Amino acid sequence: MSGPPKADGAADAGTRHQRVRFYQVGSHVVGNRLLDPEQRTVQARTDRSNTLTCGHRACRGCGEALGARYVLDAAMRASGGELVAANATGCLEVFSTPFPESSWQLPWIHSVFGNAPAVASGVAAALRAKGRDDVRVIGQGGDGGTVDIGFGCLSGMFERNDDVLYVCYDNEAYMNTGVQRSGATPPAARTANTKPIADHPGNRFGQGKDLPRIAIAHGIPYVATATVAEPHDLERKVETAVGMRGARYIHVFVPCPLGWGSASHDTIKLARLVKETGLFPVYEAVDGEVVGVSKIRRQVPVEEYLKLQRRYAHLFGEHGRPDIVERLQAGADRNIREFGLLDGDEEVQW
Amino acid sequence: MLRQIEGSAAIAETVARCRPEVVCAYPISPQTHIVEGLSDLVRAGELAPCEYMMVESEFAAMSVCIGASAAGARAYTATASQGLLFMAEALFNASGLGLPIVMTVANRAVGSPINIWNDHSDSMSQRDSGWLQLYAEDNQEAADLHVQAFRIAEALSLPVMVCMDGFILTHAYERVDVPSAEQVDAFLPAFEPRQVLDPADPMTIGAMVGPEAFAEVKYLAHAKQMQALDVIPEVAADFEAAFGRRSGGLVRGYRLEDAETIVVALGSVLGTIEDTIDAMREDGVSIGALAIKSFRPFPMEEVRAALEGAKRVVVLEKALAVGVGGIVSANVRMALSGIQLHGYTVIAGLGGRPITGASLRRLFDDAVADRLEPLSFLDMDWERIEAELKRMAAGGRSGPHAENILREVGIVAGGSH
Numbered sequence: 001m002s003g004p005p006k007a008d009g010a011a012d013a014g015t016r017h018q019r020v021r022f023y024q025v026g027s028h029v030v031g032n033r034l035l036d037p038e039q040r041t042v043q044a045r046t047d048r049s050n051t052l053t054c055g056h057r058a059c060r061g062c063g064e065a066l067g068a069r070y071v072l073d074a075a076m077r078a079s080g081g082e083l084v085a086a087n088a089t090g091c092l093e094v095f096s097t098p099f100p101e102s103s104w105q106l107p108w109i110h111s112v113f114g115n116a117p118a119v120a121s122g123v124a125a126a127l128r129a130k131g132r133d134d135v136r137v138i139g140q141g142g143d144g145g146t147v148d149i150g151f152g153c154l155s156g157m158f159e160r161n162d163d164v165l166y167v168c169y170d171n172e173a174y175m176n177t178g179v180q181r182s183g184a185t186p187p188a189a190r191t192a193n194t195k196p197i198a199d200h201p202g203n204r205f206g207q208g209k210d211l212p213r214i215a216i217a218h219g220i221p222y223v224a225t226a227t228v229a230e231p232h233d234l235e236r237k238v239e240t241a242v243g244m245r246g247a248r249y250i251h252v253f254v255p256c257p258l259g260w261g262s263a264s265h266d267t268i269k270l271a272r273l274v275k276e277t278g279l280f281p282v283y284e285a286v287d288g289e290v291v292g293v294s295k296i297r298r299q300v301p302v303e304e305y306l307k308l309q310r311r312y313a314h315l316f317g318e319h320g321r322p323d324i325v326e327r328l329q330a331g332a333d334r335n336i337r338e339f340g341l342l343d344g345d346e347e348v349q350w
Numbered sequence: 351m352l353r354q355i356e357g358s359a360a361i362a363e364t365v366a367r368c369r370p371e372v373v374c375a376y377p378i379s380p381q382t383h384i385v386e387g388l389s390d391l392v393r394a395g396e397l398a399p400c401e402y403m404m405v406e407s408e409f410a411a412m413s414v415c416i417g418a419s420a421a422g423a424r425a426y427t428a429t430a431s432q433g434l435l436f437m438a439e440a441l442f443n444a445s446g447l448g449l450p451i452v453m454t455v456a457n458r459a460v461g462s463p464i465n466i467w468n469d470h471s472d473s474m475s476q477r478d479s480g481w482l483q484l485y486a487e488d489n490q491e492a493a494d495l496h497v498q499a500f501r502i503a504e505a506l507s508l509p510v511m512v513c514m515d516g517f518i519l520t521h522a523y524e525r526v527d528v529p530s531a532e533q534v535d536a537f538l539p540a541f542e543p544r545q546v547l548d549p550a551d552p553m554t555i556g557a558m559v560g561p562e563a564f565a566e567v568k569y570l571a572h573a574k575q576m577q578a579l580d581v582i583p584e585v586a587a588d589f590e591a592a593f594g595r596r597s598g599g600l601v602r603g604y605r606l607e608d609a610e611t612i613v614v615a616l617g618s619v620l621g622t623i624e625d626t627i628d629a630m631r632e633d634g635v636s637i638g639a640l641a642i643k644s645f646r647p648f649p650m651e652e653v654r655a656a657l658e659g660a661k662r663v664v665v666l667e668k669a670l671a672v673g674v675g676g677i678v679s680a681n682v683r684m685a686l687s688g689i690q691l692h693g694y695t696v697i698a699g700l701g702g703r704p705i706t707g708a709s710l711r712r713l714f715d716d717a718v719a720d721r722l723e724p725l726s727f728l729d730m731d732w733e734r735i736e737a738e739l740k741r742m743a744a745g746g747r748s749g750p751h752a753e754n755i756l757r758e759v760g761i762v763a764g765g766s767h
Binding site for chain 2: 082105108112115121122135155160
C-alpha cells in the first residue's frame with residue numbers, strides 16, 4: 001500500500017508516488033503552464049497528488065477517469081490531503097480496482113451500487129464522533145449510481161445536510177453494463193435499450209432527472225455543474241465545495257467514447273461543445289439559489305455536438321430526423337434563456 | 351440492579367453502555383422503541399460522543415453503518431422484517447467487508463401478507479448473509495447478548511445480529527438487570543478496527559475480486575465463523591464470570607438427562623416449551639429441550655452431542671421454507687448425519703399465532719407416540735385452506751388468498767400498528 005499523498009508531495013513524487021509527467025496535448029486542457037504558477041490548474045502542477053494514478057483500466061479518452069482525477073486532485077489540495085472517498089459500483093470502481101492494482105492514492109471504499117451517499121454519510125458521522133473534523137468526505141459515482149439506484153440515499157444525505165461532497169460523473173448511461181439508458185440519458189440518444197428501431201427516436205423525450213436542480217431544491221449549501229473541458233472552472237468549484245460544510249453536490253459532464261460512439265480524441269471537444277450549445281448549462285448555486293453561470297463563449301448549433309457521436313447518427317443522413325434535432329435545439333435554447341447563458345443576458349433569478 | 355423495564359428500553363440502555371459512536375435508525379415495528387430510546391439518550395447527552403442518524407431507509411441505515419464502521423467507529427442499528435430484507439444487499443456487503451457492526455433484529459414475519467407480529471422469517475431469510483446470529487430467550491439475555499455481541503463482532507471483525515422475538519420480548523415488561531456502565535467498560539474493550547479509512551494510511555476497501563481470489567475471500571468469512579464457535583462460548587464464560595449470570599453461548603440443554611424425545615427451538619418459545627416439558631416429566635415422559643443460541647455459526651458438534659442419544663427430535667420452527675419445510679431442521683439433520691432417529695419438523699407461531707402450552711402438550715404427546723408427520727404445522731386451520739384450494743380449483747378469478755381467508759375468519763383482531 002502506498003503512503004499518503006501529500007498536497008506538497010513533490011518530495012514524494014519520485015518515491016512512493018509515480019512521478020507526474022506531462023504530455024503535449026495540443027490544447028489548453030491541462031492548464032496553461034505558461035501561466036504564472038499561482039494561476040495554473042492543480043492538474044498543471046507537478047506536485048498534484050495524482051489521486052487516481054496511472055495503470056487503471058479505463059478506455060482511451062475516458063471522460064470519467066479524467067473528471068475523477070481533476071476532482072480528487074483538487075479536493076486533495078484543498079483539504080491538505082485529508083480526504084476519504086466512498087465510491088458507487090460502476091466503471092470508475094471497476095476500472096480502478098482490479099486488485100492488487102488499485103489506482104487509488106487516498107483511503108477509498110466501495111460498498112454497493114446504490115449506497116455511496118449513505119456510506120459517505122456514515123464515514124462523515126464516524127469522523128465527527130471521533131472529533132476528526134479536519135478530514136473531508138467525498139461520495140462519488142456515475143449517473144446510474146447517482147440519479148437512479150443511489151437516488152434515495154443521495155436525497156436522504158442532502159435532506160439531512162450530512163457533511164459530504166457528492167460528485168456525479170455523468171456520462172449519460174449505464175456504461176459499465178454495456179450502455180443502457182439511465183435517468184440521465186438525453187432524449188433521442190441511442191443506447192443498448194433505446195435503439196432507433198422502427199420510428200422510435202432513440203431515448204424518449206421526457207423530463208429526465210435534472211439532478212443539479214433537484215439538489216438545489218433540497219436547499220443544500222452548494223450545487224455546481226461543470227465539464228471536464230474547463231479544469232479551472234471545475235477545480236475552483238471543487239475547492240469552493242471542499243471549503244464548505246454540509247451536503248454539497250457537483251455534477252460533472254464526462255463524455256464516454258465507447259458509449260457515445262465518439263472519437264477518443266473528441267472527449268474534451270464534446271465536453272466544450274455541450275456547454276457551448278446550451279445543452280448542458282454550467283452554473284453554481286448556494287443555499288438553493290443560482291449565484292453564477294458560465295457564459296457561452298461562442299454559441300454553436302446542437303448539430304455540431306450531435307454529429308460527433310454515433311449515438312445520434314440516426315438523426316442525420318438520408319433518413320434523418322430534422323424534427324428531432326429541432327426539438328433538441330429548442331431544449332438548448334430553453335436552457336440558454338432560463339440560465340441567461342449568452343453574454344448580455346440577465347443573471348438568472350430563481 | 352433488577353428493574354421492571356420494557357425489553358426495548360433495556361436494549362436501548364444496554365446498547366448505550368456499549369458506547370456506540372454511530373447509531374443509525376429507521377422506524378419499523380417492533381424495533382422502533384429501541385432506537386427511540388437511544389435517541390433520547392443521545393439527546394440527553396448520556397451517550398457521547400455518538401452520532402445519531404435518522405435515515406431514509408433500512409438500506410441507508412446499514413450503508414451508514416458500513417461507512418461508519420469502515421471509518422473505525424463502533425456502529426449499531428436495529429431493524430425487523432421488511433426492513434431486514436430491504437437491507438439484504440448491504441448485509442452481505444458488511445459481512446464480506448468484515449465490518450463488526452451489531453444489529454438488533456426484533457423478529458417479525460415477512461410479507462406478503464403484511465403482518466407485524468412475531469416469527470423468525472426475517473432473520474432466517476438472512477441466515478446465509480455472513481452475519482453471526484444470536485437468539486435471545488428472554489429480555490435479560492437479549493440485553494446481555496448485546497454486550498457480548500460487540501465483543502464477539504470486534505474480536506472476529508464480523509457483523510452480529512442479536513435476534514429477539516418482536517413484541518413477545520421487545521414490548522414485554524420484565525425484570526432486567528441492565529448492565530452498568532462500569533461493568534460494560536470493564537468487559538468490552540475499545541474498538542480496535544482491523545481496517546480503517548485513514549488519510550495517514552490510505553487503503554482501498556471493497557475492490558473488485560475475480561475468480562482468482564473470490565473463493566478464498568469468501569472462505570475466510572466461513573473460517574471466521576468457525577472461529578466464532580470458540581469465541582462465543584469464551585465470551586459467554588467471561589460474561590458469566592464478570593456479571594454472575596449465564597447468557598449466550600452456543601446451545602443450552604434443558605432436562606436432557608436420558609431424554610428419549612428432544613425438542614429443538616430458538617428464542618422466547620423455549621419458556622413455554624420448558625413448562626410443558628416439566629409437566630410431561632412429572633407424568634414420567636423422558637423429554638427435554640435444546641435451545642440453539644447461535645444459529646450462525648451453527649454449532650454442529652454441540653447439537654450432535656446433545657441429540658445423538660435421543661430416539662426422536664422435534665424441531666419447532668418459527669419460519670417456513672416454502673417448498674421444502676424446515677430451515678433449522680435442515681441444519682439439525684446435517685448435524686445428525688449418519689445417526690438414525692425420528693426427526694420431526696413442526697412449523698409454529700407464524701405471523702404471531704400464539705404457541706400455547708396446551709398445543710405444545712398435544713404436539714409432544716403425538717411426537718412421543720410417533721404419530722407426527724415428518725413436516726407438520728401447529729394449530730393450522732385446514733378447513734380454511736381446503737376451502738381456498740377448492741375456490742382456486744374451480745378456476746376463473748378466484749381472488750386474493752389473504753382477503754378470501756380473512757373474509758371467512760371475520761374480524762378477530764382488528765388492531766392497528
